[in-house]
Amino acid sequence: MKVVELAGGVGGAKLAEGLAAHLATDLTVVVNTADDLELYGLAVWPDHDTVAYTLAGLDDEQRGWGLRDETWAVMDRLADLGDDPWFRLGDLDLATHLWRTERLRAGARPTDVALGLRAAMRIAPQVLPMADEPVRTDVRTDDGWLEFQEYFVRRHQAPTVREVRFRGIESARATAEVLKAMGAADAIVIAPSNPIVSVGPILALPGIVEGLATARARGVPVVAMSGIIGGRALKGPADRMLAGLGHESSALGVARLYADVATTFIVDAVDADAVPAIEALGIRTVAFDTIMSDDEARARVAGDVLRLAVHPGA
Numbered sequence: 202m203k204v205v206e207l208a209g210g211v212g213g214a215k216l217a218e219g220l221a222a223h224l225a226t227d228l229t230v231v232v233n234t235a236d237d238l239e240l241y242g243l244a245v246w247p248d249h250d251t252v253a254y255t256l257a258g259l260d261d262e263q264r265g266w267g268l269r270d271e272t273w274a275v276m277d278r279l280a281d282l283g284d285d286p287w288f289r290l291g292d293l294d295l296a297t298h299l300w301r302t303e304r305l306r307a308g309a310r311p312t313d314v315a316l317g318l319r320a321a322m323r324i325a326p327q328v329l330p331m332a333d334e335p336v337r338t339d340v341r342t343d344d345g346w347l348e349f350q351e352y353f354v355r356r357h358q359a360p361t362v363r364e365v366r367f368r369g370i371e372s373a374r375a376t377a378e379v380l381k382a383m384g385a386a387d388a389i390v391i392a393p394s395n396p397i398v399s400v401g402p403i404l405a406l407p408g409i410v411e412g413l414a415t416a417r418a419r420g421v422p423v424v425a426m427s428g429i430i431g432g433r434a435l436k437g438p439a440d441r442m443l444a445g446l447g448h449e450s451s452a453l454g455v456a457r458l459y460a461d462v463a464t465t466f467i468v469d470a471v472d473a474d475a476v477p478a479i480e481a482l483g484i485r486t487v488a489f490d491t492i493m494s495d496d497e498a499r500a501r502v503a504g505d506v507l508r509l510a511v512h513p514g515a
């Protein structure tokens with residue numbers, strides 16, 4: 202069974218690990234690239250690296266990003282030199298950015314660099330950037346427009362987000378590898394990532410919505426998972442962002458954002474009372490425990506998602 206997961210940060214990585222336990226090389230994870238940034242001349246791909254490190258079993262679960270057993274000597278030395286390295290690149294993490302940036306500088310496509318990292322880290326699933334052209338998320342706050350990581354890390358997600366834009370999205374497009382994987386998929390899963398700034402850029406990318414429609418027309422289920430549980434995001438600003446943008450911060454609010462692309466919607470058991478209202482949107486909806494608190498839970502939730510994808514009517 203071939204599955205494509207559309208994923209962002211932590212929520213996407215946990216589900217990817219659970220799916221990989223069942224699917225290995227039959228899983229393709231399409232990652233958001235709009236959080237990417239350049240620091241000290243290095244290409245940093247947070248959503249890609251969070252998924253790749255998790256699939257490689259190298260992730261730091263407590264921090265939720267970067268590598269386990271990390272040290273910070275380079276960042277500390279930069280601070281001694283008078284810099285303010287507010288976006289922290291660990292000493293081991295820097296090796297990834299150096300490895301990647303050298304290849305990009307030599308003219309390699311981001312997709313080929315990602316596939317090279319997959320091989321170098323011996324990761325079974327494919328982890329594919331959604332596009333090879335640059336796309337960057339900015340958020341408009343009461344202090345004006347901020348680049349995503351400036352908002353997310355430097356400002357600790359404190360400002361209220363009034364508007365979001367994906368700079369460069371018009372001249373970007375889903376890569377051939379992404380479209381090929383979607384064309385060969387038996388199921389497509391939208392991860393419980395932030396629907397605005399993690400899944401949003403992927404769905405806004407030219408080619409993706411068409412690819413999802415083609416898949417649905419082939420009878421391929423598009424199964425979306427709510428990252429909002431009991432009105433809250435388990436991690437990150439999705440709940441406040443939804444509210445600030447005028448959406449309902451609830452499973453129903455997220456379902457409305459996916460109503461045109463998903464055939465099936467999964468809410469956590471605590472939101473079972475929202476099932477009828479979401480089904481009224483025309484989406485097959487089920488409720489079960491979706492908390493991926495450890496490896497066993499990740500594999501269990503992923504197994505439940507796959508069973509649902511295989512037997513949508515079940």
Ligand code: FO1
Pocket residue numbers: 209210211236245246247248250251266267287288289290291294350353354
């Ligand atoms: N998040 C933080 O809150 N502080 C950091 O210093 C930080 C550094 C960092 C370095 C590499 C990387 O891949 C991720 C990093 N993140 C950091 C997390 C990152 O902001 C988020 O993973 C995504 O951008 C949101 O999905």
